[in-house]
Structures are given as structure tokens and as C-alpha cells.
Amino acid sequence: MTSQPVRFYQVGSFAVGNRLFDKENRTVQSDPHRSNSLDSGHRACQGCGEALGARYALDAAMRATGGQLIAVNATGCLEVFSTPYPETSWRVAWLHSLFANAPAVATGVAAALKVKGMQDVRVVGQAGDGGTVDIGFGCLSGMFERNDDVLFICYDNEAYMNTGVQRSGATPPAARTATTEAVGAEPGNVFGQGKDLPRLAMAHGIDYVATATVADLHDLEAKVERAMQFHGARYLHILVPCPLGWGSAPNDTIRVARLAAESGIFPVFEAEHGEVTAVSPIRHREPVESYLSLQSRYAHLFGEHGRPDIVARIQAIADHNISTYGLLEEQAVGTGSNETSP
Amino acid sequence: MLRQIEGSRAVAETVARCRPEVVCAYPISPQTHIIEAIGAMVKSGQLSPCEFINVESEFAAMSVSIGASATGARAYTATASQGLLFMIEAVYNAAGLGLPIVMTLANRAIGAPINIWNDHSDAMAVRDSGWIQLFAETNQEAVDLHIQAFQLAEELSLPVMVCMDGFILTHAVEGIDVPDQSDVDAFLPPYEPRQVLDPSDPISIGAMVGPEAFEEVRYLSHLRQLDALERIPVLAGEFTESFGRESGGLLHCYRTEDAETIVVALGSVLGTIKDAADARRAMGERVGVVGITSFRPFPHDAVRSALSRARRVVVVEKAFSVGFGGVLSTDIAMATHDDDLTIHTVVAGLGGRAITQHSLEGMLVDATNGRLERLTFLDLDHGIIERERDRMTATRRSGPSAENILRDLGTVASRIG
Incomplete structure (x- = not known):
């Protein structure tokens, strides 16, 4: 994908409209001939970040492969809302087997394509955070370790949303879920737990690991495109807000995702061969409170009986991310002021 | 041509001649020799094209097989015991998706207590999974059943499990005829999938199905197993025509024509049982043997017919349903529907305990004299049990x-x- 510096933004939110781009730099979604891999009519909730992320990711993968794509899906929201029998929203070849095995099934698809000499057909595996960091991790780690030719995408909404918002290994500290209720001295999920899957993926030494959010869809598409330039195991971790589980307004999905990145709580970066190669710099740093206060899963941290001490601990995590990844613009590698390279 | 060869090696060579395109390997005794040998054949280029994948678990082995099969590749794996249980979710899934995967099950006990030796607890644990389950009596039959298994699986779009007794068959070195490549090619056509992931004709496989259709989808699986019941004997006949020996089919009868007592069993113990039957016949007792080859689908009619003239049936089982009794015996009772027929369950050979001709003959004498209970555990050490109970x-x-x-x-x- 070619890149183009952008000096002006369409709105104050730093979202970049397609009309500010040269034609070849516009999003896949702006193309009337896009593949519509995840087509309309599915049953996702209003404001679903996962549906948005999957649509952009798969259409970008379809464009990158000239439509030669097979998708393997883990059990979860994405699977349930897209294929209520006998309907399907998928306009790609699509296979759902089980909750825990999507990476292994994807390996099998890639192996079959290889043995048949059809390596121009590429494979995407996709799952939510539960299917990636928890129950599917054994299969995912095996797929990474063998370096099978699969792009695995995690749509991370930070809990088991399909079963009613229970804690996963990706649930952040202090967040209320149905199994980490906002009660007691340490309300919500505990501190000091959880898996940093992008880092774990990098530790496998695979060619490409990246994070993205649904707030920056140019960036998301570019990362899918970049991932498709490699053959071997690749991993893309996309933060997808869940209005139902996070208690955020459906029309705030993009805003919440943007605040996750701009507060530093969710670092957006790329890594190749185990080393971070690029980060998306924070252009307008926000305190974590701006991010947390839009979500009722953190409601217990604010108000009359609020917990500024806990908010401060979350802020410390964000600060740590900012310093570790060099997320502030003046720190960031290879970025000019007020410019972005989508 | 007969060669002195280990059962596992013979199965590996036979599977290779069936030209699998994706083979998954995860080690578990006693199937390991099979996948080791196939791995070497892929590595040397002797089996090509084939992707041999060392996976991280049996759950992944079956899952990779699912992905490969759904993409139109002939997929094979092998497992046993705990490995089968670890993959059980994917085992059901493969059957539900109608994917013609072939798997060797080197039958082994299930822990705890951990035990690597042979019995049939593993196969019984997936009895209701929707897989076709064929039991080999000998290593020759194990070899031959694999060729028939690929044919049957792909014709019906159903997965097939070839069960062979761990160690007793897998590790036995004996004269076995591994069919020539040209003969296997002539018998087994290339895999033509009924459903396939194809970007030029994209379909969704694995949709969620609610109460409005789930029963119909499951019933269809049952019907396809009934189709298999028709196809298995025909396929065995075709195999005999092509390869010149009898192997497979629904069941094997041995000296049952005039038998008053018929022993029914699965797998390699049938050899010892036949010896015991011969010995009792020499003593004037009319004993016959029925070996069930097709455990799923279960051949109700063929069993009823085979047992129709018997006065008593003794089912020797290398597994049992704890808190209930025989598993195969229940199926036999359902098939015979005869209140005058006495059915005994003899649980034997658990965790690899040898089933001796001596013990079997003793049991048959008891049966003939009306001293055999409905449920017996062969060679059980009651003293040991009493001590632990105390x-x-x-x-x-x-x-x-x-x-x-x-x-x-x-x-x-x-x-x-």
C-alpha cells in the first residue's frame, strides 16, 4: 500500500476522511467494488466494534489477495451473529469448527492449499479474545511456533461477551464483568493478571505482529495489507469496543477505541521478527479517566464513592505503555509533527 | 506378498498407499510407530505430495484434519486413549461437519490410574460421536480396513475410525500382506469432496443451527450411518474381488451354525476365543463365535440373524459402563430382542490383562452349566478388592x-x- 502524509484532518477527532486522500490511498470500504466479506443483515448489536473490525479486516485481506481468501472462525459473537442457520453474512469461503481450535483448523486449511499447490489462496483465522488468549491459546501458540501460513486476527473486546460478559485473560484491571463484579475492596477485575498477547506472539519470533483499533481504520487496513505480504504465521490484535459489555453508548464505539489509543492504555504498534518497528503516536494525549468514564464497566471508579486510587493505578499502566513504546509524538520513531502515514 | 512386519509399520505403509494429503502427528502410545513411519515416508519423499504436521496436541491433530478435509484434502491421523479423549470435542465436530477423515485408534485403557495397555474404553467413549467404528481382528484386517475406510468415508462424507488393539496388534511382528500401490490406486479413487472451501465458490460451513433444524441435521447423520450399514458388506465384497482375501464386512461368524453358546467380541481377542471354542467343541460342547467388525453403525439385523439359533450368548468386552455393565452387550440385547436368549457380559482384559484360553474355557464351562452370572469380571482378584474395601x-x-x-x-x- 502506498502512503501519503496527511496534514489536515477532517474533524477534531483526528479521523481522516477518504476525500483527503489520493484515490489509491483511500480505504477499501470507499471502493464501490469492495468484496463485502461480512455483508449486511447480520445480527450484531448496535455499535458492535467486532463487526466493524471484521468487515474492514476481511475486506482488506480480500483486496490484498485478489479475493483468494478462506476464513476460519472460532465460536463466539462473530460466528453467532453472522451465521444463524440457514442465513450467512459471509461472502468469503468460511469455516467454523469449534471455540478453541480456529488456529489449528486454519493450519489444516493452509496445509491442504499447500499440498494442492494453491498457495495463492490465503488463510485468515479469527476469534475473540477468549478464543485467542484463553481457550484457543494452545492451538494458537502451536500455529505460531510451526510458522504456518495463517494470519490470525483477534478481535479483542476484553471479555466473553457472547456468553454474557464474563472475565477473560484479556479483561483489564478494575473492569466489571459478570464474574468480576464491582463489589468488595477490590471491585472489578484484579490487578496483575491478564495476558499481553501481542508480546507473546512476538516472543514466538513470527514475521509480523501488529495491534490496531477500530478508531483508525486506515491503519487497520494497512496492517492487514502488510500482514499479507508475509508467508508464515502473522498476528493482528484489534481492539473492538463492545457497547453491551463495556456499557458504552453504541454511537461512542469509535470514540472509546480512539481514547484507548490516545490515553496509552492500548498501544498501537507493529513488530517484525520479534522487534517493534513502528508505533502510532498519540497526537492528543488524554487521561485514562476520559476513556474509563464513558464505560459503565468502570462506573464504580467514579462518583461519590469513586476510587481515584484505582484510576491512578490504571493511569500508571497507561503511562508505562507510553514510555515503553514511545507513544508520544516527540518520542515516536520516524514520525514528523502533525503527520501520519496511513 | 507376506512380509514379517510390525502391525504399526504395515498400517503406516498401507495408509501411505492410500495417498493421504495431510497427516497430523501427536505422539501417544501405542499408535506412535504409525505416525513415525508415515513421517519418515513424507520426509524422504516416498509419500508425496503430503503435508506431515507435528501438532501440539491431539485436539489440534483433529482440528488440523478438519481444516484440511474441509479444503478438499484427504486427511489422516492416529491416536489412542487419553489422546482420543483430549480431542473428543473435535471428534464430534468432524462427524457433525460430515468430513471424511480416517483415524487409526490404537485401543488403550483410559486413566486414572494411568495405564498404557490395551482395552476398548477409548473407543467406547466416542461410540455416540457419529464416526464409523470398525474393529480389526488381525493386523491383516487392520491393513485392509484402512483401505476400505478411506473409500467408505469419502463415499458417504463420514469420518471412519479403524480400531486396532494397542500393543497386541500395533506392536506384533508377523506375516502381513501390504497391498501394492497399483492395487490400492485401482480400488481407491481420488477424494471428491461433497463440500469444499473454495474462494471461487464461497460457502459457509459450520453455521449455528437452532431447535428448528438441529434434529433433522442429526437424523441425517443417522441415516448416513444406516447407508454405511448397506455399503460396508458390499465394499468388503469388492475388496475381496480386488485383493483376493476376505476382510471387513459387518461381522465374522465362526462355527455358529449349530452353536448353542455363541461368544461375541470385538478385536484381536477373537483369535483366543476361537481357540477356546475349538477346545470346547473337542469336548462335545457346541460353541461358536461372532466377531463384530462394524461396531458403529451397529449391524442389528446381521447380529440377530447370526445369534438366532443360540441358546446363550456370552459377550466378552474389554470395556464396561461403570455402574451399569456391558456396552456391547446392551447393543446385542437390543438387536436380538429375544427373552428366551440368555446374554452374559464378561468384562475381560482391562488395562492389558491377558485374556487366556484357560480362563475363557473355564468361563465357557460355567456358562454351559448355568453357573455364569449375568455380569462377570474375568480373573478378578476378589481378595484384593476385599482388602481395599476393608x-x-x-x-x-x-x-x-x-x-x-x-x-x-x-x-x-x-x-x-
């Missing part, structure tokens, strides 16, 4: 039973006979 009564913290029993026996897993 210990459990006397002391709350009586310790782990398995270790207590081994201590009583004064042996550490060395006396398996």
Missing part, C-alpha cells in the same frame, strides 16, 4: 486405592499377565 471402611484417610492395591500385590506394574 481398609476404606476402617480408615477415612485410607489413601489412593491404586497404590494400596499395588502394595498388596507386592509388584509395581511388572506383572501384567
Whole structure:
């Protein structure tokens, strides 16, 4: 994908409209001939970040492969809302087997394509955070370790949303879920737990690991495109807000995702061969409170009986991310002021 | 041509001649020799094209097979015991998706207590999974069943499990004829999938199905198993025409025509049972044997017909349903529907305990004399059981039973006979 510096933004939110781009730099979604891999009519909730992320990711993968794509899906929201029998929203070849095995099934698809000499057909595996960091991790780690030719995408909404918002290994500290209720001295999920899957993926030494959010869809598409330039195991971790589980307004999905990145709580970066190669710099740093206060899963941290001490601990995590990844613009590698390279 | 060869090696060579395109390997005794040999054949280029994948678990082995099969590749794997249980979710899934994967099950006991030796507990644990389950009596039959299994699986779009007794068959070196490549090619056409992931004709496989259609989808699986019931004997006949020997089919009858007592069993123990039957016949007792080859689908009609003239049936089982009794016996009782027929369950050979002709003959004498109970455990050491029961009564913290029993026996897993 070619890149183009952008000096002006369409709105104050730093979202970049397609009309500010040269034609070849516009999003896949702006193309009337896009593949519509995840087509309309599915049953996702209003404001679903996962549906948005999957649509952009798969259409970008379809464009990158000239439509030669097979998708393997883990059990979860994405699977349930897209294929209520006998309907399907998928306009790609699509296979759902089980909750825990999507990476292994994807390996099998890639192996079959290889043995048949059809390596121009590429494979995407996709799952939510539960299917990636928890129950599917054994299969995912095996797929990474063998370096099978699969792009695995995690749509991370930070809990088991399909079963009613229970804690996963990706649930952040202090967040209320149905199994980490906002009660007691340490309300919500505990501190000091959880898996940093992008880092774990990098530790496998695979060619490409990246994070993205649904707030920056140019960036998301570019990362899918970049991932498709490699053959071997690749991993893309996309933060997808869940209005139902996070208690955020459906029309705030993009805003919440943007605040996750701009507060530093969710670092957006790329890594190749185990080393971070690029980060998306924070252009307008926000305190974590701006991010947390839009979500009722953190409601217990604010108000009359609020917990500024806990908010401060979350802020410390964000600060740590900012310093570790060099997320502030003046720190960031290879970025000019007020410019972005989508 | 007969060669002196290990059962596992013969199965591996046969599977290779069936030209699998994706083979997954995860080691578990006693199937390991099979996938080791296939791995070497892929690595050397002898089996090509084939992707041999060393996976991280049996769950992944079946899952990779699912992905490969759904993409139109002929997929094979092998497992046993705990491995089968670890993959059980994917085992059901493969059947539900109608994917013609072939898997060797080197039958082995299930722990705890951990035990690597042969019985049929593993196969029984997936009895209801929707897989076709064929039991080999000999290594020759194990070889031959694999060729028929690929044919049957792909014709019906159903997965097939070839069950062969761990160690007793897998590790036995004997004269086995591994069919030539040209003969296998002539018998087994290339895999033509009924459903396939194809970007030029994209379909969704694995949709969620609610109450409105789930029963119909499941019933269809049952019908396809019934189709298999029709196809299995026909396929065995075609195999005989092509390869010149009898192998497979629904069941094997041995001296049943005039038999008053018929022993029914699965797998390699049938050889010893036939010897015992011959010995009892020499003593004037009319004993016959029925070996079930197709356990799923279960051949109700063929079983009823085979047992129709018997006065008593003794089902020798290397597994049982704890708290109930025989598993195969229940199927036999359902098939025969004869209140005048006495059906005995003899549980034997658990965890690799040798089933001797001597013990079987003793059991048959008891059966003939009306002294055999409806449920018997062959060669069970009642004294040991009583001692442990007493210990459990006397002391709350009586310790782990398995270790207590081994201590009583004064042996550490060395006396398996």
C-alpha cells in the first residue's frame, strides 16, 4: 500500500476522511467494488466494534489477495451473529469448527492449499479474545511456533461477551464483568493478571505482529495489507469496543477505541521478527479517566464513592505503555509533527 | 506378498498407499510407530505430495484434519486413549461437519490410574460421536480396513475410525500382506469432496443451527450411518474381488451354525476365543463365535440373524459402563430382542490383562452349566478388592486405592499377565 502524509484532518477527532486522500490511498470500504466479506443483515448489536473490525479486516485481506481468501472462525459473537442457520453474512469461503481450535483448523486449511499447490489462496483465522488468549491459546501458540501460513486476527473486546460478559485473560484491571463484579475492596477485575498477547506472539519470533483499533481504520487496513505480504504465521490484535459489555453508548464505539489509543492504555504498534518497528503516536494525549468514564464497566471508579486510587493505578499502566513504546509524538520513531502515514 | 512386519509399520505403509494429503502427528502410545513411519515416508519423499504436521496436541491433530478435509484434502491421523479423549470435542465436530477423515485408534485403557495397555474404553467413549467404528481382528484386517475406510468415508462424507488393539496388534511382528500401490490406486479413487472451501465458490460451513433444524441435521447423520450399514458388506465384497482375501464386512461368524453358546467380541481377542471354542467343541460342547467388525453403525439385523439359533450368548468386552455393565452387550440385547436368549457380559482384559484360553474355557464351562452370572469380571482378584474395601471402611484417610492395591500385590506394574 502506498502512503501519503496527511496534514489536515477532517474533524477534531483526528479521523481522516477518504476525500483527503489520493484515490489509491483511500480505504477499501470507499471502493464501490469492495468484496463485502461480512455483508449486511447480520445480527450484531448496535455499535458492535467486532463487526466493524471484521468487515474492514476481511475486506482488506480480500483486496490484498485478489479475493483468494478462506476464513476460519472460532465460536463466539462473530460466528453467532453472522451465521444463524440457514442465513450467512459471509461472502468469503468460511469455516467454523469449534471455540478453541480456529488456529489449528486454519493450519489444516493452509496445509491442504499447500499440498494442492494453491498457495495463492490465503488463510485468515479469527476469534475473540477468549478464543485467542484463553481457550484457543494452545492451538494458537502451536500455529505460531510451526510458522504456518495463517494470519490470525483477534478481535479483542476484553471479555466473553457472547456468553454474557464474563472475565477473560484479556479483561483489564478494575473492569466489571459478570464474574468480576464491582463489589468488595477490590471491585472489578484484579490487578496483575491478564495476558499481553501481542508480546507473546512476538516472543514466538513470527514475521509480523501488529495491534490496531477500530478508531483508525486506515491503519487497520494497512496492517492487514502488510500482514499479507508475509508467508508464515502473522498476528493482528484489534481492539473492538463492545457497547453491551463495556456499557458504552453504541454511537461512542469509535470514540472509546480512539481514547484507548490516545490515553496509552492500548498501544498501537507493529513488530517484525520479534522487534517493534513502528508505533502510532498519540497526537492528543488524554487521561485514562476520559476513556474509563464513558464505560459503565468502570462506573464504580467514579462518583461519590469513586476510587481515584484505582484510576491512578490504571493511569500508571497507561503511562508505562507510553514510555515503553514511545507513544508520544516527540518520542515516536520516524514520525514528523502533525503527520501520519496511513 | 507376506512380509514379517510390525502391525504399526504395515498400517503406516498401507495408509501411505492410500495417498493421504495431510497427516497430523501427536505422539501417544501405542499408535506412535504409525505416525513415525508415515513421517519418515513424507520426509524422504516416498509419500508425496503430503503435508506431515507435528501438532501440539491431539485436539489440534483433529482440528488440523478438519481444516484440511474441509479444503478438499484427504486427511489422516492416529491416536489412542487419553489422546482420543483430549480431542473428543473435535471428534464430534468432524462427524457433525460430515468430513471424511480416517483415524487409526490404537485401543488403550483410559486413566486414572494411568495405564498404557490395551482395552476398548477409548473407543467406547466416542461410540455416540457419529464416526464409523470398525474393529480389526488381525493386523491383516487392520491393513485392509484402512483401505476400505478411506473409500467408505469419502463415499458417504463420514469420518471412519479403524480400531486396532494397542500393543497386541500395533506392536506384533508377523506375516502381513501390504497391498501394492497399483492395487490400492485401482480400488481407491481420488477424494471428491461433497463440500469444499473454495474462494471461487464461497460457502459457509459450520453455521449455528437452532431447535428448528438441529434434529433433522442429526437424523441425517443417522441415516448416513444406516447407508454405511448397506455399503460396508458390499465394499468388503469388492475388496475381496480386488485383493483376493476376505476382510471387513459387518461381522465374522465362526462355527455358529449349530452353536448353542455363541461368544461375541470385538478385536484381536477373537483369535483366543476361537481357540477356546475349538477346545470346547473337542469336548462335545457346541460353541461358536461372532466377531463384530462394524461396531458403529451397529449391524442389528446381521447380529440377530447370526445369534438366532443360540441358546446363550456370552459377550466378552474389554470395556464396561461403570455402574451399569456391558456396552456391547446392551447393543446385542437390543438387536436380538429375544427373552428366551440368555446374554452374559464378561468384562475381560482391562488395562492389558491377558485374556487366556484357560480362563475363557473355564468361563465357557460355567456358562454351559448355568453357573455364569449375568455380569462377570474375568480373573478378578476378589481378595484384593476385599482388602481395599476393608481398609476404606476402617480408615477415612485410607489413601489412593491404586497404590494400596499395588502394595498388596507386592509388584509395581511388572506383572501384567
